[in-house]
Amino acid sequence: MKIALIQQRATSSPSDNQERLRSKIKQAAEQGARLVVLQELHDTLYFCQTEDTHNFSFAQPIPNGDACHFYAQVARQNNIVLVTSLFERVMAGLYHNTSVVFESDGTIAGTYRKMHIPDDPGFYEKFYFTPGDLGFHPIKTSVGTLGVMVCWDQWYPEAARLMSLAGADLLIYPTAIGSDPRDDRDEQERQRQAWITVQRGHAVANGIPVIAVNRVGHEEDPSHSSEGINFWGSSFICGPQGEILAQAACDSEELLIFDLDLNHAENVRRIWPFFRDRRIDFYEDIRKRSIQ
């Protein structure tokens, strides 16, 4: 199955970002892609660099907002399953970082609300997003059962495991991560490699392919209290042994298309039957904050 990952620079104009995505999705579909995955919060700049109440204006209701209508139409017109990442307005004062998956007929196959919310300098997401309340449930689509999560979730093996136990065929992470230009280059590279490694680790531990789509390019800090973020791209797809199958550049836009063999995971799980041997009788304490 051909899968497309769209790694894009963001501008301050949502309609500009949307139109460029529409064009690339069309191109992906013409090249045979049946599943297209977008980066986190692809319609806007990464506004979480500051805590600014004006940014709540970017949020929209789901399913009855303009963004949902737009991407439903794009999915239907191109006959592809589409994984989007939207800023969801539930009501005034209540917002989520939500992935909406559109079926190829334009209907909504399912939604996922980002469960783990980061907060560190330049990534003030706890200001904007209430942690998800829907749990870890893969979304059934015509191209497979998709374990869709979002960005910070990718650091949590529990999340990957729960999606896999629930029958996901793929793990998918729309992402917005990058480097602080003030960090030295070695630290920046360690962070990028850690981000790749932990996700490849989920692939290995669960015998499942993983897709991560990250934004790319520099975005300024509107408060000018930092030097902004260099989003490191590097979007990738890896197989169920954690092997990198395709990877985008770290510094430029890319439409990455890969023809994934979904049957390979079945065979990998036969030679490495990790699920057979889990010691569920001793995992109770995973639910504790710490064990002291």
Add this chain to the structure above:
Amino acid sequence: MKIALIQQRATSSPSDNQERLRSKIKQAAEQGARLVVLQELHDTLYFCQTEDTHNFSFAQPIPNGDACHFYAQVARQNNIVLVTSLFERVMAGLYHNTSVVFESDGTIAGTYRKMHIPDDPGFYEKFYFTPGDLGFHPIKTSVGTLGVMVCWDQWYPEAARLMSLAGADLLIYPTAIGSDPRDDRDEQERQRQAWITVQRGHAVANGIPVIAVNRVGHEEDPSHSSEGINFWGSSFICGPQGEILAQAACDSEELLIFDLDLNHAENVRRIWPFFRDRRIDFYEDIRKRSIQ
């Protein structure tokens, strides 16, 4: 803190294996190592290539067996903390794959019984070892709190997480893993990389250094029904961002010594506060065999 990893070829003589280990441990101590980690079942060939009742003769009681007495003396004489991997005889018909950690004064700091037991062609461990019944508890020593597990455990993020939540400073895996020579070279390399990657993933997800010590060299299949196992060495130590700090060769014996900065993990956990944001309210189903 200087840590030594001893990667060794095994012979059919336990006393030969022990004497060579004794010599290398002495060498490590002379070079300043305070913690020495051995590979899985270092006293014998990897006898699990076949199911043969004679092999139960290799098992010994803990703490009152010859192997325990031997390694207690070696730890005391060299004033090092020593992580061993022994075939434990509880009573006739009941055996474990057990790691015994010796304090630098020769006392036993703690034991861990391998919790996840593999069974696949050439690795018939379920015949020999009852799955561990002690759970995942790090062992306190004079050089730190050691999250000691064994081999197959290394594929399970739950195990790494539980050890980390319980205060481990390091994750340590004595290991016996290698390639089936009949697999093509690409598959062999994917497997080796997967083994490295999943453990580096544990380091990243938990902000903790990881040490894996694997045996090396070819061992024949006594039944001649296969071409034996090429143990792939590649013992390594990685830091809390998953960064490889030192790694042994894949095809030769090695005494690998690295001076690890244990404080780095504290700083990494400050910039990446994954533990802060775990959704323990939604992890209940980790204890299920599957979620359908």
